[in-house]
Amino acid sequence: MSAESCTVRLTGLRKNYRVGEASVEALKGVSLDVLSGEMVALTGPSGSGKSTLLNLCGLIDTPDAGSRELGGTVIDKLDEIALTRLRREKVGFIFQGFNLVPVMTVYDNVEYPLLLLGVAAAERRQLTLTALQQVGLEDYALRLPDALSGGQRQRVAIARALVKSPALVIADEPTANLDSTTARQIVDLLHELAHERNASVVVATHDERMSSHCDRVLHLIDGELQ
């Protein structure tokens, strides 16, 4: 597999956590390539290292050993500021708990990544409204997140992730605690994001409904990919 076709290339990633006096090895040399437009599910029991791998993949944590590439760029030697700028441009996040800013309206939450990127006001407005239309929430733009249902909030989070057309989307248990219909909508949205927008989507999930729709399902046990 060539580096050009890969959005993410992880090689020999190791990560240890210190718990009191003991050291716990969360990842034991994990290697993974995710292609552009591919949707990959990470499954495994709690404590298997899914979240650690997701954090390393999304550049919000650093490995103890191994190397990472994002869009062909080796990122191991980048400092925190450069990593943040890279996340700003190329990575979208969808959290299990939605993590929307409660004082911002739906519109403001979705617009926020574009503000960070310094997109001009007119273009920002157009992109934000388009993203809201894509998740079917254009009529909810001026509402606060607290006034929405769980499924609607997750769709806002997806709109916030997709508004900047990221190369990589990291989703941590995006369908947990959602009813079947809503979960199905979220799965479809992520699927569309990967295949129509050519984004790489890495999803950590316990949910069969989600993993069954992914292009690849990777099983992680005790810090190793099976």
Place this chain on the structure above:
Amino acid sequence: MKWLMFAWKNVMRNSRRSLTAMLITALGTAAVLGSGGFALFTYESLEEMTARDTGHVVVANARGFEGDEDVPLQHGLAGSPALAAKFAALPGVRAVAPRVQFSGLISNGDKSAVFVGSGVVPEIDFRLRGPQMNFISGQPPASNSPAPEVVIGNELARLMKAKVGSSLTLLATTTEGNLNAVDVLVSGIASVGVPEIDKRLVLADLASVQKLLLSDKVGTLSIYLKETADTEAIATRVREMQPELAVKTWRDLAVFYQAVRALYDRIFGILGVIMICIVLFAMSNTLGMAVVERTREIGTLRAIGTLPAEIVRNFVLEGMLIGGAGTVAGMLLAGVATVFLLFAGIEMPPPPGRSAGYPLLLSFSPPLYGAVTLVVIVLAACAAWLVSSRAANKPVTEALAHV
């Protein structure tokens, strides 16, 4: 503008806590502006009082300020009318008042007391002294009266059992070292508000005093200006014109003013520091709690690409909004208090050594208001920066896991 709007929304997220911080800031600001306004009013009053007493610029013989004369007017100024006319012609000069300081005994025939007197030109001097000299009865002495006239202090009048129209005798040492006496009529009884001075005060017509002392010299020429701010410029000009003479400003001669100013500067300076600390702690507490509550949100914003400096900037904006709103409220409070006191007519008790109180007023000073606003907003920004920078630099995963 967007960032400011987000900051305001975050400020109003816990409105009760933010309002408390704003209120503390408002009270601190009002306290600093109130005490500062009071100090400024006191300084301005003392400036005016001192300048009315001594004149803005005082000119004497080279040794005239040394106070070591063996006989009166030993170091007096000769040819004072010509000098006075020269100084009076300077732009910005309102009047020039020649004066002679002298002392001796005053007697009503039965009883004598020590007096400390001034020979003045009544038409000039009493006009310039204004409200500083409070006439209890009578009027200023007339220059061309056939019998010399004097104004005496109310305490001295009580000691001498004198009233307006009473005849008294002044006994003083002449410039030749002999004793000389003159009978005077009391034209007025006045008070300068300081009992110790009122017990000895005699103000007489200059010509009569010169006749008593057997000299045509004067002790000093007091130059009164239209604007106090011109004092240094006129003093410099006078020094250039008459380099052989000694020239002092009212500030050089205002020992009481300097002492009060030094004392008030310290008292109100310490009060200001205390207020600043209170505002700083209130702001740190409010924003510190907000930072702790929003740590998870900070993690989210960091994950989606917000730089630590941008997180800090958002909190700094919040701090500045709270500080700014508090300052505006504080300025309004101080402004209302200033206007209220202007009409309320509240009197302060007499200061130590004085017999009259003074009005409790606050000066409105735009530079003071501007400086306090700037300090409070900068403090609020610093407090926000201090409490948020640690959370903003926390590892993202740690911030996201914050409960």
